[in-house]
Amino acid sequence: KNEVEQSPQNLTAQEGEFITINCSYSVGISALHWLQQHPGGGIVSLFMLSSGKKKHGRLIATINIQEKHSSLHITASHPRDSAVYICAGFVASGSRLTFGEGTQLTVNP
Amino acid sequence: EAGVTQSPTHLIKTRGQQATLRCSPISGHTSVYWYQQALGLGLQFLLWYDEGEERNRGNFPPRFSGRQFPNYSSELNVNALELEDSALYLCASSLLVGRGSETQYFGPGTRLLVL
Numbered sequence: 001k002n003e004v005e006q007s008p009q010n011l012t013a014q015e016g017e018f019i020t021i022n023c024s025y026s027v028g029i030s031a032l033h034w035l036q037q038h039p040g041g042g043i044v045s046l047f048m049l050s051s052g053k054k055k056h057g058r059l060i061a062t063i064n065i066q067e068k069h070s071s072l073h074i075t076a077s078h079p080r081d082s083a084v085y086i087c088a089g090f091v092a093s094g095s096r097l098t099f100g101e102g103t104q105l106t107v108n109p
Numbered sequence: 110e111a112g113v114t115q116s117p118t119h120l121i122k123t124r125g126q127q128a129t130l131r132c133s134p135i136s137g138h139t140s141v142y143w144y145q146q147a148l149g150l151g152l153q154f155l156l157w158y159d160e161g162e163e164r165n166r167g168n169f170p171p172r173f174s175g176r177q178f179p180n181y182s183s184e185l186n187v188n189a190l191e192l193e194d195s196a197l198y199l200c201a202s203s204l205l206v207g208r209g210s211e212t213q214y215f216g217p218g219t220r221l222l223v224l
Contacts, residue, residue: 033212035215041146041197041199041218041220042218043199043201043215045214048211086151086152088152095164095165096157096165096167097142097144097213099151099152100151101151102151
């Protein structure tokens with residue numbers, strides 16, 4: 001079983017829709033990172049959270065430590081949000097990131 | 110402030126050759142991480158350097174190695190290249206030793222193609 005499981009693998013939405021991407025993680029992960037990867041390969045770090053909720057513009061990330069679950073929400077989605085979103089867990093014992101498989105998001109105009 | 114830079118952007122090698130990839134972290138960042146993203150596969154942790162020392166490595170053979178220089182820039186070396194080493198290699202840096210609570214800033218990556 002992977003240390004980080006992400007769903008869905010693919011997501012297609014219409015512009016303006018509310019989007020949710022989910023991430024479940026295993027014991028031993030002390031922090032959760034959400035990353036965005038554009039077609040050229042460049043990766044941008046969106047959020048890092050170990051508790052609660054963070055918001056940046058139209059993006060919201062939440063984490064439930066008891067359930068070992070995190071979600072990334074995009075409100076009022078836009079075609080420019082189309083990218084791969086990756087959930088990554090920080091494994092404290094090894095000081096390394098372990099990655100989910102990614103969610104390919106396509107937002108159609 | 111300049112971001113993480115990597116060179117070269119693309120690299121083509123043949124099987125058995127050696128590849129050297131370079132990374133310059135954000136000024137002031139002491140930790141450098143290397144990741145591999147093979148085609149169709151997710152990101153995998155390769156190596157972590159901090160203060161010039163290798164702190165951790167992922168599940169990769171010894172022909173993947175590297176070093177970190179006194180100015181905190183880093184080099185990834187891949188010896189005896191195999192076809193399956195073809196991948197996007199990403200470098201990231203962070204401000205403090207990787208305790209998990211620091212954001213990692215990623216470079217644009219080096220695309221390595223092994224023929």
